[in-house]
Structure formats: C-alpha cells, structure tokens
Amino acid sequence: MKHARLRIHHDSGTLHPMHAFEMAHERIHRADLLHWNTVLDGTNTFVFRVRGDPAPFRAKLDARDVTVSYSLSSAENGVFYCCVRDRATESDEGYIDAFARGTLVVVPPIRFNPDGTTDLALVGTAVDLEAAVEGLPSGLRATVRSVGPYRHRASAPAPRLTDRQREAVAAAVACGYYESPREGSVTDVAASLDVAPGTAAEHLRKAEASVMRSVVTPGGDGENQYSSSSSFSTM
Template sequence: MPEWAQHPMHRLIDDHEAVHRSELLEWNVTGEQRIALVFRVLADRDVYERALRETASIREYELVDGRAGELYLYVRDTPTESDRELYNAFTATNLVAVPPVTFLPGGRLTIQVLGTAADVDTVVDELPDGFAVELEAVTSMGPTDGRIGLTERQRATVAAAERVGYYEIPREGTISDIADELGIATSTAGDHLRKAEATLARSYLDGRF
C-alpha cells in the first residue's frame, strides 16, 4: 500500500519496533461515517494502546489480552477516502474476502479471496493509484482434509526444510540449503518459511491442531 493509503495504526508496524503484526479478523461497514473491526495484534500493549488513544479517526475501542502475548482489538473507526476506494473496489465484484487480512512491515498486506479470476482482475484495476499487487497462489475451492491453510509454495518450502535437516536437533540444514533444494533465492526461501511457520504457530495456538 502507498504510504498515503496506510492507516496510522498500520504504519506503526514500521514506526515502532514493539509493534510486529496486525490481522483483521472481522469487519462491518456500518455507513459512510463508521466502520467496526476486530483485529488480532502482536505488539506491546502500552505502545499500541497509546497509539490508539492518539489516532483521531478512532471513535471507540476495546483492547483485551490474548494468548502468547497477542492482543485482540475491537475498534470503531471513521473511514478515510482511501478506505472507501478500497471498499468500492471489492463491492464492484462478487469476491469474498477470507480472513485474516494480515498487515506487515513495509506497507504490505496479504489477503485471501474466493471468486473468479475476472473478479480478481476487476479489483486490481479498481485499486487506487500507487498500489502494487502480487498474486501469491491460486488454488481450487474444495475439501482441505483438515490441512492447515499453507500455500503450495509454503508447503514445498517446509517439505524442503525437512529434507535438508533444518528441523533436526542440532540443526543440520540452513535456509541456503532449502533455497538450493528448491532452486530459489535464499531470501525467498526464508520468507516462505517464516510465513508457513507463523501460520502453523497461530493454528496451534487457536486449537486448530
């Protein structure tokens, strides 16, 4: 997301080392002037709550402690013009956003959607200027057989990590070994592995396996 379109609470991920990640779990656009949202946040509570109090658009919030240092936030916010442009890009299609929407450093966010390729193209075309979009994975809807929702690239990276001994104690393989196994850059292998491990850790903490 371009900086002008980022909410102050999302920019906090880059601006403060005590704020690491924010996941939008549920939302409800209740009118032109308000929106209700539920987030799961990994951050220092004092730092994060101070920012909530100082953000002018936030009309009401409640912050509660979760497990493993996570925070859960209910917030009623006043949408900006860029927020409305984002909502309009999606409401012009039949796409369904599948939570969470994850906000990461560098103004990045990841979102999984269910719908047609044509609708995805429509959203990309309707996004405001300055947004850059990367398609991470495409899968067919169907039974998951109880498997945790990793992308195919993430599954391949975890499998390669197992093959090279990355999870042995003591560790026998490195991120570079994983990258060589897959024929990709070391930074790309590390990124896939971190995302996969984060998904698996959250799934465990949420009681999904």
C-alpha cells in the first residue's frame, strides 16, 4: 500500500469554473475541499473552506446552473465554509472517475492553488496509483510530488499553521520561492498577500519553524515518510 501526493496541472479548458472564479476574483483568495459525498441521484455534495469574502462567492453559486442548494457560514478572520450540492457535470465525472478505481482513496483536503494547479493525496496499491496518474482525462497531467509506503503516521495532522501562514506558504510555492534555483522572492509573496515584505517574511519564518519542528518530532508529519521518487512499484 502506497501514499502519494500529486499536483494536477490543468489545460485552460479543464480548469473547474469555480477554481477559475476563485483565481480571478480579487476578494476570493483560495479554497480547500475538505469533505465530499457522491449521491446516487446525479449530484455531488462538497464542503469547502474558503479564504475571502462570502458575498461574491454566494453570487457565483446563485448564478451557476448546476447549483442545487448551498449553505455558507459567516466569515471569521477572513475564512468561511461552504456546503454545496451540485448536479454532476461530464467534467466532474471524468475527474472523479480518474481516481475512483480499485483500491484508491483520496485523502482530504484537496487544495486549489492560486496558480491553477490542484494538490491532492492518494492511498492505494502501486498498480492503481500508476494507473490513475497515467489515465487522467485529456487536458490534465500529474506531477508526483512524493510517494512512499503508507503508514498510519502518513495521515497524521499537518503542522499547525495559522490561516495567514498557510496563505503565505501557498503564495511562496506559487511564485517559485522554494524552487532551486529560487524563482520568486519575499517581495513577490508580499505583493500576493498585499502586505509589507517584512510581514510576509515573518509569516514564512513562523510557518517554516512549525514544519521543521514536525520533522524532528517523533511520530511527526515529516519523519522520513515519503520519497521524491515517482516510481510507485519500486517503493
């Protein structure tokens, strides 16, 4: 049994309309899919965690033909939650079918990144993981970010970051701050967050400290769980 983290890259025509809306709207900053349920009547129900203003999000849900019903929480510290029931589209079914095979289980959350990519984790056999990566619908491709044997601690809670720290890290990843060689700067992160560079640097420093503590803590999230190898069968 393997545990793999994937990043899904979308051609312009395969990006989910709500993800495209979140990327384009200045008052919606990011969304994570926390829970979902496929109902046997052609609908899907989702719970999202969204950083931003609920008003434009509500207006978008009202304008969509596929929205059956929804409920939004009030925003607290710039974050709100949305439970929405949608009629399943052909695009939705293709995306779901890519990972609804054999032994595969999608481990939440699914993160919709500001650069248009989607991050998700899967648990399953090497054969099923490889089939999912190779069998994505047209217009989608996967980068295997990490893969390794599944252990109980692989599903341990992630390091505790504040909402703002997580947003800073997401902005840093999107601008290439963690690439080698580095493609983005703290100034780029600050511009994305609309804060001063010193504030962005502080958010990143505290987030990185939390992650590093989890690496050296026994049973923590980063205790040699994964390999960067993309070969499922050799792990």
